[in-house]
Each structure stands twice: as structure tokens, then as C-alpha cells.
Amino acid sequence: MTRYLLALLLLPAASAAxxxxxxxxxxNVAGGKGTVNVAVCDKERFLKQCAYSASVPAQAGETVVLVEGVPTGTWAVLAYQDENGNKELDRNVIGIPKENYGxxxxAKGAFGPPSFEAAAIQVDGERAVAAIRLH
Structure with a gap:
């Protein structure tokens, strides 16, 4: 699961009509260190290769990230805080993330990532809001 988060979160945002x-x-952003990276995925590419992403410097407490150019539809949003700036979600020796993600x-999974349906939000206007609490 976590090995895909880096690839998902670092792809450039694509444009749409x-x-x-x-x-x-x-x-729940830790101490304002590093960056907060966000990816927006459709069901087909969830945890594989998301088409839309953005990254901003972390702000302690809450950080707002705008992901532009997302077509209307059903999407799942994922985020992680890259505290050390190495552009990847750091993990321990058994693969558990050492940096906060959500x-x-x-949405949470029992023994791995959540399902797309558990994380899905509807985008049906010019602006949508998604809340993510990092863990």
C-alpha cells in the first residue's frame, strides 16, 4: 500500500475541459515540517497512479492544499506529510509508514489501505472540499 502512495502523490496534475x-x-499536521502532498484518484487508478496532485509547505495543525483541474465525478483523496523532504513516504522495516498519512x-482499512468506496467523495461543481486527518 504505502509503496504506491509516493508514486500517486508526486504525479503532476492533468488538465480537463x-x-x-x-x-x-x-x-493533524506535525510541527509544520516538510510538505503536505495530496493525490486525487478515480476508482480505476486508486492506489496505482492518480492523475491529479498538489504539494504545499506544511503548516502546523492544518494545511490547505488546492488540487485544480479535477473533472466532476467520484474521487478518493489521499495525503501524506513528507517531514524530511525526501519526496517519499518513509516506512519502517516491515512497511508501516513512519510519516503521517490519511x-x-x-477512511481506514483493516489490514492495509481502505477501499475506494470508503474514501470516495463526489465532485459536482466548480469547488469541492475534502477533509483528511493525518495519522
Missing amino acids: VAATIEVRVS FSRD
């Missing part, structure tokens, strides 16, 4: 901006409110709708 009919598009919205997703305002991602990322809470999904839209505070």
Missing part, C-alpha cells in the same frame, strides 16, 4: 478545484483540508472521509 470541465474541471473543479478540490480544497483539501489536511489536519484518506478522505477519514
